[in-house]
Amino acid sequence: VIPVTSQPVTFETDIQVDTITTAVITGKIDRNINFTQTGLTKIDGAALNRGFALLSSPDVLKTLQILPGVSSGTEMLSNLYVHGGDGTDNLYLMDGVPLYQICHLGGIFSAFNTDFIDNLDFYKSGFPARYGGRTSSVVDIHGKDGCFTDYSGSWSLGLLEGRFQLDGPIVKGKTSFNIALRRSWADLLLYPTCAIINARNAKSYTDDYVDKSTYGYSFTDLNARITHRFSERSRLTANLYVGNDQFLMKKLNSEVFSNKLEGYSKETGRTSLTWGNILASMNWQKEFSPSLDMKVTGYWSGTRSKISHANVFDSDYVVVENNEPEKWHYNTVLDTHGILDDTGVTADFNWRPSSSHQLRFGASAIVHIYRPTYGYKENEVDMDVTVTDLNLRDTVRTTGLEFSVYAEDEMKITDWLKANLGLRNAVYSVPGKVWNSFEPRLAIKVQCSPNVSIKASYSEMSQFSHQLATTYLDLPTNCWLPSGEKVAPMRSRQVAGGVYSKFPHNLHLNIEGWYKTMDNLVEYRGMNTFFPQLRDWEDRFDIGKGRSYGMEVDLGYETSKLSLNAFYTLSWN
Numbered sequence: 392v393i394p395v396t397s398q399p400v401t402f403e404t405d406i407q408v409d410t411i412t413t414a415v416i417t418g419k420i421d422r423n424i425n426f427t428q429t430g431l432t433k434i435d436g437a438a439l440n441r442g443f444a445l446l447s448s449p450d451v452l453k454t455l456q457i458l459p460g461v462s463s464g465t466e467m468l469s470n471l472y473v474h475g476g477d478g479t480d481n482l483y484l485m486d487g488v489p490l491y492q493i494c495h496l497g498g499i500f501s502a503f504n505t506d507f508i509d510n511l512d513f514y515k516s517g518f519p520a521r522y523g524g525r526t527s528s529v530v531d532i533h534g535k536d537g538c539f540t541d542y543s544g545s546w547s548l549g550l551l552e553g554r555f556q557l558d559g560p561i562v563k564g565k566t567s568f569n570i571a572l573r574r575s576w577a578d579l580l581l582y583p584t585c586a587i588i589n590a591r592n593a594k595s596y597t598d599d600y601v602d603k604s605t606y607g608y609s610f611t612d613l614n615a616r617i618t619h620r621f622s623e624r625s626r627l628t629a630n631l632y633v634g635n636d637q638f639l640m641k642k643l644n645s646e647v648f649s650n651k652l653e654g655y656s657k658e659t660g661r662t663s664l665t666w667g668n669i670l671a672s673m674n675w676q677k678e679f680s681p682s683l684d685m686k687v688t689g690y691w692s693g694t695r696s697k698i699s700h701a702n703v704f705d706s707d708y709v710v711v712e713n714n715e716p717e718k719w720h721y722n723t724v725l726d727t728h729g730i731l732d733d734t735g736v737t738a739d740f741n742w743r744p745s746s747s748h749q750l751r752f753g754a755s756a757i758v759h760i761y762r763p764t765y766g767y768k769e770n771e772v773d774m775d776v777t778v779t780d781l782n783l784r785d786t787v788r789t790t791g792l793e794f795s796v797y798a799e800d801e802m803k804i805t806d807w808l809k810a811n812l813g814l815r816n817a818v819y820s821v822p823g824k825v826w827n828s829f830e831p832r833l834a835i836k837v838q839c840s841p842n843v844s845i846k847a848s849y850s851e852m853s854q855f856s857h858q859l860a861t862t863y864l865d866l867p868t869n870c871w872l873p874s875g876e877k878v879a880p881m882r883s884r885q886v887a888g889g890v891y892s893k894f895p896h897n898l899h900l901n902i903e904g905w906y907k908t909m910d911n912l913v914e915y916r917g918m919n920t921f922f923p924q925l926r927d928w929e930d931r932f933d934i935g936k937g938r939s940y941g942m943e944v945d946l947g948y949e950t951s952k953l954s955l956n957a958f959y960t961l962s963w964n
Contacts, residue, residue: 427801427811427836429848429887429903430516432458436535439505448547448554448573451511452493452501455530459943459958460515460905465863468498473515474907475939475964476527479858480881484531485670486630487686489524491694491731491871492668495575495610495636498865502634502668506545506556507571507614509535516887516905517834517848520799520813521739521751526852526883526909534630536618537567551575552610561617569616578607605641610634610667624678635667636867656706666696666729666867682743689736696729696867720772727922729870730762752798759791759856763870765925785925791873792820793855799832807838819855824876828853847888854881857913857932859923868922877929879911901945909937939964 434442434454442454452469455461462472470478483490485503493502514522514529522529535558542559553576558569585605592602615631642660672690679685704721735757742750764786771779799813813832818825834848857878860869874880889903913932915923924931941962948955 425844427809427834427846428514428517428519429834429846429889430460430514430905432513432515433510434513435510436505436508439508439511442505448549448552449505450501451503451505451508451530451532455513457958458513459945459960460903460941460962461960465498468864469494469501470498470863470865471528471530473528474885474905474941475909475937475962477912478863479860480525480527480854480883482522482525482529484529485632486532486534486628486672486674487688487737488630488670488672488690488692488735489733490632490668490670490692492634492666492696492865494865495634496608500610502612503532504554504556504571504573504612504614506554506573507534507569507616509533516850516885516903516907517811517846518832518850518852519751519811519834520797520815520830520832521753523795523797523815523817523828523830523852524793524854524856526854526881534614534616535569536628537569537616539564539567539620551577564620566617566619568618569614571612571614573612575608575610578609581607601643603641603643605639607639608637610636626676628674628676630670630672630674632668632670635665638662638664656704658702658704660700660702662698662700664696664698664867667694669693669695684741686739686741687737690734692733692735694729694731694871696727696870698725698727698867700725718773720770722768722770724766724768726764726766727868728762728764729867730760730764731871732758732760732762734758734760747803749801750798751801752796754796755794757793759793759873760788761791761870761872762786762788763859763872763925765922787872787925787928789821789873789875791855794818809836809838810834817853817855819874819880821873821875824874826855826874826880828880828882842893844891845888846891847886849886850884852883852885857881859915859925859928861915861923870923870925872928875929878913878932878934881912882910884908897948897950899945899947899949902942903945904940904942906940907938909939912937937964 439451439454440449442449443457444450450469452471455471456463460474464470464472464478471481472478473481483493494500495502510533512529512531518529537558537560539560540563542557544557546555547553552573554571554573556571558567560567582605589603611634613631613633616628618626618628620626640662644658670690670692672688674686674688677685702723706717706719735755737753737755739751739753744750765784767781767783769779769781771777795815795817797813797815799811801809801811803809811832811834815830815832817828817830819828830851830853832850835846837845839845855874856871857874858869858871885905885907887903887905889901891901893899912935914935916931916933939962941960944959946957
């Protein structure tokens with residue numbers, strides 16, 4: 392209580408001054424020098440958006456193709472041939488969930504929308520124990536959380552497709568969303584163009600003749616993400632990805648005969664091809680203490696491909712000379728499906744017991760369901776008499792169960808020596824066979840100076856799923872099938888090492904070499920047909936060995952506004 396008085400009253404207090412000013416980053420750590428693993432490239436989303444763009448939006452896989460140790464294979468396609476791989480032995484992860492169909496338009500465009508990507512890790516060697524299931528490389532992509540306070544978005548229109556992205560809070564400070572949509576718009580031009588051509592050609596036809604054709608193609612990518620914060624130490628994230636390609640061709644040809652023939656003939660055909668991915672996952676991240684955190688992910692990931700073709704030909708006419716009737720009906724139907732479903736759960740723990748050790752350990756369980764189908768029907772009728780009645784159906788339905796556990800320790804042995812020691816064990820079970828794969832991993836880094844380090848690594852990887860393909864293109868005719876009694880898992884063993892250095896004037900030079908052996912490589916030899924034959928598919932593989940070795944050089948100049956890089960690879964496969 393302050394007494395009432397006629398004299399002035401003075402209150403004294405301490406003046407609080409905040410002495411912490413804004414932190415400004417004046418330089419960035421050279422990741423190649425400081426990370427233990429060899430063959431690791433980290434790229435953030437901003438760098439991807441400044442990367443390679445083909446007639447449209449930036450392309451993730453074409454950005455990776457220019458890196459040393461990677462071959463692009465066929466020009467303009469998005470395949471990655473890493474250290475002697477064949478393109479089917481790369482692991483693609485979207486927020487920890489594997490994807491199988493990673494390209495559009497037969498491989499010309501990749502299926503990853505850079506507007507949605509926060510960063511990615513690309514491994515060519517020195518694989519940590521937490522990764523497995525492929526033998527050549529790992530592309531680990533992480534999506535962006537939406538902003539928890541403000542709304543933002545972007546849109547763009549390219550020569551071949553358009554993009555739209557929007558993110559913001561659902562509940563401020565608690566729940567956010569991020570959605571990104573990408574779609575090609577070539578079909579919006581193809582359909583009216585075909586209609587104009589058909590109308591123009593129709594002017595030159597008689598009333599007795601009609602010939603129409605319609606073509607269309609489109610691809611779509613939809614990414615959606617909702618993140619909810621229970622607290623600063625706990626959050627739940629739901630992810631959805633849908634990618635789809637669709638090609639459609641319709642044809643109509645009809646004619647009414649005159650002169651020597653009286654009657655008509657009519658042929659109609661419709662061909663559609665669809666293929667793509669559907670992914671849904673739920674991710675819970677929990678920080679128990681500053682030294683222990685956990686991430687649990689449950690997911691379903693499916694790849695779908697379908698080819699549907701129907702052709703009908705009817706004719707009914709009379710030969711004038713001998714007045715003999717002719718009637719013929721011919722019908723073909725082709726229906727193929729390539730289906731693979733993965734349902735899995737993973738649990739990963741990160742424990743830092745001291746400043747010298749960072750332990751990662753975890754386990755995963757995946758149910759793979761393989762369901763490729765090939766169906767063909769043919770019916771030919773001449774004068775109401777069946778000439779040919781053919782019905783072929785080739786189906787494989789099998790299930791693979793995959794269980795894996797891993798542990799790795801990122802240890803600081805001395806101030807100049809660090810190591811990453813890891814072990815992974817995977818068990819794969821199919822009807823009639825169980826495979827066990829023990830995979831040791833080791834990476835060592837010697838810090839010669841603050842700007843120079845020497846690294847070496849050894850890693851073993853196994854692959855249990857194999858792609859049946861009669862062409863190198865990424866088409867819906869391709870399908871995946873598992874290792875079995877006759878086809879063993881593919882296996883790679885790789886040694887890598889190099890020198891990584893940073894020079895004055897923002898220059899860096901990295902030189903790395905590798906030697907890799909591969910066992911139980913599979914090569915599908917049924918190249919005389921467009922569709923791979925599923926019956927006795929295990930007998931249609933050739934089994935062999937492989938070897939890859941070489942060196943790669945990365946010379947670069949980087950500032951905050953300019954990046955210049957020169958890459959060179961010399962390799963034998």
